[in-house]
Amino acid sequence: MTKRDYIIRQIAKTNKKNYENYVVTRIYHLLNRTDIKFITQQYVNRPEGHALTDMYLPQIQLHIEIDEPFHKKQIESDIDRETDIIQATEHHISRIKITEDLDSINNQIADLVKKIRTKIKSLEKSGQWESWNLDKEFNPNHYREKGYLDVQENPAFRKIVDACNCLGQNYKAVQQAWFKSKIYPNHNLWFPKFYENEDWDNRISKDGTVITEKCKNPEKYDAWFKGVTSNLVKRITFPRSVDNLGFRLYRFAGIFETDLELSSIENGVIHRLKETRIEIKKDDR
Amino acid sequence: MTKRDYIIRQIAKTNKKNYENYVVTRIYHLLNRTDIKFITQQYVNRPEGHALTDMYLPQIQLHIEIDEPFHKKQIESDIDRETDIIQATEHHISRIKITEDLDSINNQIADLVKKIRTKIKSLEKSGQWESWNLDKEFNPNHYREKGYLDVQENPAFRKIVDACNCLGQNYKAVQQAWFKSKIYPNHNLWFPKFYENEDWDNRISKDGTVITEKCKNPEKYDAWFKGVTSNLVKRITFPRSVDNLGFRLYRFAGIFETDLELSSIENGVIHRLKETRIEIKKDDR
Numbered sequence: 001m002t003k004r005d006y007i008i009r010q011i012a013k014t015n016k017k018n019y020e021n022y023v024v025t026r027i028y029h030l031l032n033r034t035d036i037k038f039i040t041q042q043y044v045n046r047p048e049g050h051a052l053t054d055m056y057l058p059q060i061q062l063h064i065e066i067d068e069p070f071h072k073k074q075i076e077s078d079i080d081r082e083t084d085i086i087q088a089t090e091h092h093i094s095r096i097k098i099t100e101d102l103d104s105i106n107n108q109i110a111d112l113v114k115k116i117r118t119k120i121k122s123l124e125k126s127g128q129w130e131s132w133n134l135d136k137e138f139n140p141n142h143y144r145e146k147g148y149l150d151v152q153e154n155p156a157f158r159k160i161v162d163a164c165n166c167l168g169q170n171y172k173a174v175q176q177a178w179f180k181s182k183i184y185p186n187h188n189l190w191f192p193k194f195y196e197n198e199d200w201d202n203r204i205s206k207d208g209t210v211i212t213e214k215c216k217n218p219e220k221y222d223a224w225f226k227g228v229t230s231n232l233v234k235r236i237t238f239p240r241s242v243d244n245l246g247f248r249l250y251r252f253a254g255i256f257e258t259d260l261e262l263s264s265i266e267n268g269v270i271h272r273l274k275e276t277r278i279e280i281k282k283d284d285r
Numbered sequence: 286m287t288k289r290d291y292i293i294r295q296i297a298k299t300n301k302k303n304y305e306n307y308v309v310t311r312i313y314h315l316l317n318r319t320d321i322k323f324i325t326q327q328y329v330n331r332p333e334g335h336a337l338t339d340m341y342l343p344q345i346q347l348h349i350e351i352d353e354p355f356h357k358k359q360i361e362s363d364i365d366r367e368t369d370i371i372q373a374t375e376h377h378i379s380r381i382k383i384t385e386d387l388d389s390i391n392n393q394i395a396d397l398v399k400k401i402r403t404k405i406k407s408l409e410k411s412g413q414w415e416s417w418n419l420d421k422e423f424n425p426n427h428y429r430e431k432g433y434l435d436v437q438e439n440p441a442f443r444k445i446v447d448a449c450n451c452l453g454q455n456y457k458a459v460q461q462a463w464f465k466s467k468i469y470p471n472h473n474l475w476f477p478k479f480y481e482n483e484d485w486d487n488r489i490s491k492d493g494t495v496i497t498e499k500c501k502n503p504e505k506y507d508a509w510f511k512g513v514t515s516n517l518v519k520r521i522t523f524p525r526s527v528d529n530l531g532f533r534l535y536r537f538a539g540i541f542e543t544d545l546e547l548s549s550i551e552n553g554v555i556h557r558l559k560e561t562r563i564e565i566k567k568d569d570r
Binding site for chain 1: 292296306311387
């Protein structure tokens with residue numbers, strides 16, 4: 001996909017949402033930089049539940065919400081079981097209020113564009129600005145060079161094999177979702193589906209900190225439970241999801257450890273978020 | 286309708302046409318002036334037939350066409366019998382070519398925006414720039430102050446009564462489409478439908494210069510033909526149409542005179558465009 005196609009598709013998500021289309025295109029065109037990435041209709045986890053932001057600028061962790069009078073957003077019902085929902089705890093939110101007066105809307109957008117420009121300039125000045133680069137954003141080598149994955153930055157990969165190789169597995173192809181790490185002692189790489197499927201009923205809490213794992217096969221359940229709770233490993237976790245354009249995504253969710261106290265035959269196995277960041281060991285490959 | 290609603294609706298016409306939406310919003314937002322009017326998907330008459338322009342800036346008589354590879358426009362089949370089709374003989378056309386490279390598209394738009402700004406500045410300098418004003422554009426008094434109607438400027442009214450009063454008829458309400466002028470000797474005001482309807486089958490040529498008028502009632506035909514061709518009047522003509530947002534429009538098409546040589550019982554009555562401009566007599570009201 002080219003940047004052109006990406007931008008066009010993101011804007012196309014605002015089809016038929018006329019005010020969204022106006023605001024999103026105005027912000028984007030007035031920013032007038034092809035090194036800025038944006039995502040329209042990004043689901044985020046908030047303490048009070050899921051929320052949908054109309055425009056998300058990941059490089060500056062800014063969400064823009066367009067407040068339309070008499071227009072209540074459908075949220076939960078639109079969420080697919082594979083919907084990509086990001087953590088946005090320390091992200092900022094700006095609001096554009098749709099008023100009767102076009103000048104007032106335009107003035108709000110002008111202020112916001114100014115604010116975004118200032119933020120980018122300050123990042124550029126401190127060397128923290130990352131230009132949007134389609135070749136880099138899901139590229140394992142990009143993250144290897146960077147040296148870490150941090151939940152705060154919402155890093156993601158398109159394929160399981162890419163996430164594996166980013167962490168030094170050095171695979172050609174993979175067909176599973178559970179790997180013993182070659183690099184990190186007592187760690188496994190895990191690519192769970194957080195929705196009920198044929199074999200598993202795994203869930204993650206809305207704040208992204210608690211995973212409940214349940215085997216669905218009654219005949220295997222006891223053996224699985226005993227195995228998991230007696231042979232403890234840390235789980236470098238990349239939940240499987242689909243982004244807003246329909247592409248597969250494995251987004252780093254952190255390192256989880258099993259909570260033996262809360263785990264039970266009835267409740268399943270509980271894993272808790274322990275680390276939101278993993279350092280990438282480069283020389284071990 | 287407010288400017289906000291107007292702009293939003295014009296942009297909404299590009300829904301599902303993703304490149305059009307990108308280009309139209311980018312031009313509009315980068316121009317960044319609420320005194321510029323634009324129309325998306327305006328039909329125009331060209332010597333070779335009807336054409337559809339993607340964005341039309343009436344104040345500077347500029348049409349923008351967005352050339353998409355592999356995308357052939359449907360024209361004739363989309364034209365409704367009431368579609369507003371304007372004359373664009375001396376209008377300019379700019380093209381934006383959709384290329385693979387986003388920067389190339391953006392550069393073309395930047396050049397075009399610069400060109401538009403220069404044009405507006407030169408009109409402002411010479412006192413010919415007319416700010417877009419929703420209260421004025423279909424207002425009879427606005428044209429009375431201006432002092433003329435000129436086909437070149439595509440003036441139009443929302444109601445027959447407005448066009449009548451602009452030309453000094455001084456009506457409260459009207460229920461017909463054919464009026465003897467109180468001001469212009471031997472002139473009538475005419476608001477024809479240029480498509481076949483219950484009573485009439487009237488047509489106008491694509492270049493807007495020749496009208497064919499035919500009564501559809503066989504019993505009245507001969508009397509009508511004799512009346513029209515013996516009692517010659519000049520016709521100040523405002524064809525009835527519907528604009529791209531679905532609103533009724535009576536657009537000034539000029540003053541027509543009957544061509545007795547070409548008229549015949551078989552062909553109907555032929556009227557020819559004689560004047561593209563009418564001076565508004567102000568003091569006669």
